[in-house]
Amino acid sequence: MRLVTYATPDGPRSGAVVDGGRLLDLGAGPLDGVLADAAALARARDAVAAADAASLPPLDAATLLAPVRPGKILCLGYNYRGHVPDGVDPTAGDPEWPDVFVKTPNTLAGPNEPVVIPPGATDVDYEGEVAVVIGRCAQRIAIEDALDHVAGYTILNDVSDRAWQRRQSQWALGKCSDGFAPLGPWIVTTDDIPDPQDLLVEVVRDGVVTVSQSTSTSIFSVAYVIHHLSQVLTLEPGDVVSTGTPQKLSAAQAVHRPLGAGDAVTVRISGIGELTTRFVAAPLDAAPTSANQEAHA
Template identity: 55%
Template sequence: MRLISFEADGREQPGAVVTGPDGTDRVVALGDLSLAQILEHGPRIAAAAGSADITALPTLTEVKLAPPVRPGKILCLGYNYAGHTQEQAPPFPNVFIKTPNTICGPGDAVVMPPSCTDVDYEGEIAVVIGTRASRVPQAGAMAHVAGYTLFNDVSDRGWQHRTDQWALGKSADGFGPLGPWIVTTDEVTGLGGRTVEVERNGVVTVSASTDAMVYDVAFLVHYLSQIITLEPGDIISTGTPGRFPQAQAAHTPLTPGDTVTIRVTGLGELTTPFVSMEENR
């Protein structure tokens, strides 16, 4: 099933997307359920949502989507696709952290601060944790995964490369578009054989198979949980494939008016416009 958050009555509310007999996606509000309940019991909630009078529900296009989760921790992978920058895979996962202030929703504009003059994008699949995971074995790690969503790891390379610590370049306000929904593991059991595609202004700059991922989801949950307790709603962003050589050679920093779209087979697509701070006033 697809889980979302949407804006209603001045606050973000959880919901599920159901498809009516006419093929239209509609939204079932999930009331006062907690995030943990929703993520842990997605299949059961899907059954309840399916019993609703679908034709009376608002369509997906009629609601304003918010980030599907507000993660307490955002753990990201660098160089996790074969051929991305390095000829050989790193001996251990290359993990860095983005801060929660980066999260924004599907369709939200990323506002580029004046001090950020080398803004870049990376299209990724994010793993959403469903149940608390602490020092879990690899064999049981997938039981702690609720599902998957899309993530744009926006960075300012100038800030990122000022030091050997990446946090400031990765963590400007709004530099983490997330969504549009979480596809739960009862619908998507694994990431194998999917195509990750990224467009900038309608031009495809990345197209690669998830089969090129160096470290898979089960290993990442196991590995990270050895020292960090993962909580419901936390995300692990699994890294970006490298750009096409011609796209990388022609790459320039993002500018106001640019749009980036990420799409992954079976997970949907996430489109983000980029604007200047002056345009956002």
């Protein structure tokens, strides 16, 4: 089942995608409430099964919002193995622990919202990632129970300002500019994703595939990551855990240039869908920012 949150003049509403291109309304409020409620999910499933697609409005006509408003967005750094020559153990370079950082709520953007390149930013980059949406509160759970706490999967573009990211040991300022976490377009519920370690993650930029790698090559599985995080903090319904990006293909690395106004990036993940993000210039009244113009007080 593909679930969305969409905008109406009376506020956000939940919906389901029927027959790939029709929108079935599921009631007032964003998806967050539905995802945490097994009975509501069962009712949604019945409603989708009973729906007459031809009588429903087209999904394209709806303004999709980020499918949830997560209390926290936790992201993984390095989580995909690179290519190694035959005979070399691909796990030899694996880190012992996932590297975890946070994107703040101001980063959240809907699936069709453009991302503003911050004034003065010179090295904005994309990262295409499988985003796990929590459905049930998770606190110190075992690996074998971890996926029971997942409501579904969506796509997150972990937009990053590499210049800011390089300036400190902690990446927050490289990760937390407004709108730097486009999310969506929908949540695919877990019954439609039998194995989250068998998804192909691809990024397309200017018509060229720049990332193409299966989640089977990730170092830490979704089940492990949810287990691991839940040892330290409580995951709550609607929270998003983004599972890291595969490296760019070497041909793409060779010609990589930072994102600028006018660029568009599509993240597509098998079994989930596509998230296309346009990048635009800041409004003209935004003052340019130059790191060199700044001085400590």
